[in-house]
Amino acid sequence: MKDSYTHVVLGLGGLGSAACYWLSRRAGTDVLGIEQFELGHGRGESQDHSRIIRKTYHTVPYVRFAEQAYEAWGTVEEDSGEQLVLKTGELNFWPPKTTLDEAAYNESMAACGVPYDILDAAELRRRFPQFRFDGDIHAVYQPDGGLVGAIKANEAHRRLALRNGATLLDNMPVKQIRPVNGGYEISAGGRIFSAEKIVVAGGPWTNRLLAHFGLELPLKVTHEQVTYVDSPHLQEFSPDRFPVWIWMIHDNYYGFPVYGAAGVKIAKDRFSPTDTDSRGFDPDAGNERDVLRFLEDHIPRAAGPVLYTKTCLLTHTPDADFVLDRIPGHPNCVCAVGATHAFKFASVIGRTLSELLIDGQTPADISAFRFDRAALSLPGVWNLPES
Template sequence: MKDSFTYAVLGLGGLGSAACYWLSRQAGGDVLGLEQFELGHGRGESHDHSRIIRKTYHTVPYVRFAQQAYAAWEAVEADSGEQLVLKTGELNFWPEKTTLDESAYNDSMAACGVAYDSLDPAELRRRFPQFQFDDTVHAVYQPDGGLVAAIKANEAHRRLARRNGATLVDNMPIDEIRQVNGGYEIAAGGRRFQAEKLVIAAGPWTNRLLAHFGLELPLQVTHEQVSYVASPHLEEFAPERFPVWIWMIHDNYYGFPVYGAAGVKIAKDRFHPTHPDTRGFEPDEKNERDVLRFLADHIPRAAGPLLYTKTCLLTHTPDGDFVLDRLPGHPNAVCVVGATHAFKFASVIGRTLAELLTDGETPADISAFRFDRNTLALPGVWNLPQG
């Protein structure tokens, strides 16, 4: 294995794997990817069968970025010959008590030409009888929403990067990054590598790598979980019959059709602060009871015995927006933080990171994702519930 490259991607979760792929389209064998665990491990943020992809966002730049994400995924699908995005349709349920701003979502979609249907309670019951809500809940249906096949997509990005000549190495924890002769020297797993340009895509471990640049972001890492439930009526919840759905409040419930396991998938945000090195892997039983109760109350034919629960991590920024930018003082080093909702964008984020390093600019509007924005300069103002 050679030890000198033009580009090094540090961290091979969902976003780093995508960056390797898009860099390799231009730079082939000049791309190195380093991962501290085995490729495809389940200790970070990007594991499991599915993630929601949607155009329903609360600002115009996010809706436009989502539109670009669909196009980027199509390019990867064309290159890999695999279907990675399943359009199931997406239902957003708006309860009366929500603190989220529905008009911000609808206006942003309208400004970007994204079609959607507003469903009053009666229309919701008529079109989607699987769901049972009272008259205080209405919905928005957006037909392009669906799921990204997360494990498959990560594998596709890495497989295609290797096909293009990239070197991806697992079990290589990065211990040190030093600036040397205008480039970087990376000490990892007992070896030393040189690279002219860097992508930092370390998810919950971001600040550990930023420390080598004397930088720190006010990030919060939380422990989350998703549950699979063995409905006796699985066929009614197949992707062609049952949309992805989101209960639109802050600590929300959300769910998927049957995909990847023999059960419907449901989750409720936990926002339980943790540390990526000392976290446990045990599910929270109250969260499991809550999601089973939600199914029994609102999607009763999907209710059934718990198949299993899988835990994972989330990395939060104080304002909920990504970091996707050059490091201050380092024009040849870019950093991404997914801020809890980046998987759907993985491919366009990978393309954008590659553009920043290869072309020096990107057509994507990433102005809201600057490293030096005010909300990241302040000490993190965290108000996450403990528990």
């Protein structure tokens, strides 16, 4: 096994696995991916059956990037021969009191030619009788929304990277990164590797890796969870009958049809700060009660006993925007932070990282994701509710 590579990717979760795949399409055996835990571990952010994919975003650049995400996933599906994106349609419920700007979402979609329907309570009941809401609730339906099979997608990215000649190593925690002769020396898992270019895709462990570059981002890591419910009416919640949905407030509820497990999936953001090393894996009983109550009140035929509740981590930036940029002072190194909502973009983020390193530029508009933006340098700009 060689110890010198052009491209080294640190972290093989959703974003790092995607970066390995897209780099390997062009660089083949000159790609090394390093993961501190075992491949497919459940300690991070992206290892579950499903993640929402959608075009409903609050700015034109995000909508455009979302459209590119569908294109990137299509390439992976064609390359793997496996369906990864399942369009179910997406419902965004807008309560009278919300912390979000509905007009910004609808105007951004309209500017990009993304179709959507605004459904009043009566039309909502007619088209989606599974939901029960008062007359003061309306919803926006976007037919391209759906889910990405997260576990399947991660495995596909890694499998294809290996097929293209990349080397992927797990259980290799990084101990040191230092500049050497215009490149970098990486000490990981008791071995020394040399790299010309580096991708930092550490998720909740990003700052631990950036410390080797003398940098720290104002990130917060929270302990979240999702619950699968064993409804007695699962056939009514199959992907062809039940869309993904989001309750459009900051600390939102959101849910999925039956996919990957024999239950309806529902979650409510907790925003509970945690430490990446000492976090526990026990579910929060209060959050579990909240989501079950929401089902009983608003999706009653989905209600039933808990199948299981799964915990995960999320990494937040102060403005909830990604970090996707070159590392300051290190033009041959790039970093990606998903800011809690990146999995739908995972493949296009991987493609963008590969373009930055191989081509020196990317056609994607990533101007809002730079290291030098105000939200990453000014104190007290947090958009995250305190727990």
